[in-house]
Amino acid sequence: MSLGGKGRLVGRKILMGCGGLAILGVLGIVAVGCLAVLSSSGSDTADSSIEGNESAQDDGGSGGQPAEERQAVPVGENLTVADVAWQVTNARQANQLTSEFQEPKQGNFVVVDFAFTNNGSEAVTLDSESLALIDGEDRTFETDNETFGYIDPAKDIFLDQVNPGVTQQGEVIFTVAPGASDFTLELGDTDMFSDENGYVDLGF
Missing domain, CATH: 1.20.5 (Single alpha-helices involved in coiled-coils or other helix-helix interfaces)
Structure with missing residues (x-):
């Protein structure tokens, strides 16, 4: 069908x-x-x-500016950054830190002494955040908070208020990589919203 x-x-x-x-x-x-x-x-x-x-x-690059653009002054020379001035009075390398109240601390350290002057019209807060250390490989090191016990209390700058026209002595310690060298110290103007910096050649 x-x-x-x-x-x-x-x-x-x-x-x-x-x-x-x-x-x-x-x-x-x-x-x-x-x-x-x-x-x-x-x-x-x-x-x-x-x-x-x-x-x-x-x-x-590290440290706010490329290495070739950093104009560094030598240790001992005054450096003005905005309304503040820095003068690195001494910088040295150390393998051991000592203190009257602390056990000796071994490591690789860079110790920097400086004078800070507030040239502005208002008080500013000085602390270790205003400083950084840059080595020849363009690596940036911050201050070591665990070494504050090895700093002379008269030079401790933790949240230190500096009035206009006043100069404050300070010291910071950086823990650095073994073999690091060709150090440049970066110094700011203490304003957390500013990226203006100056540089000091530590000479080692």
């Missing part, structure tokens, strides 16, 4: 239904592919942005 025209009509509907499903399947694959490409592009853009920011930060 032949189905005739009805059979062909049913067959066409089946074929059309299968074709529609196939088209929908292709469209789904295309949509997924487009989403994947867009997602990858967005990720690459974000990664590029992050890498760009990191490169911009690296270009600045």
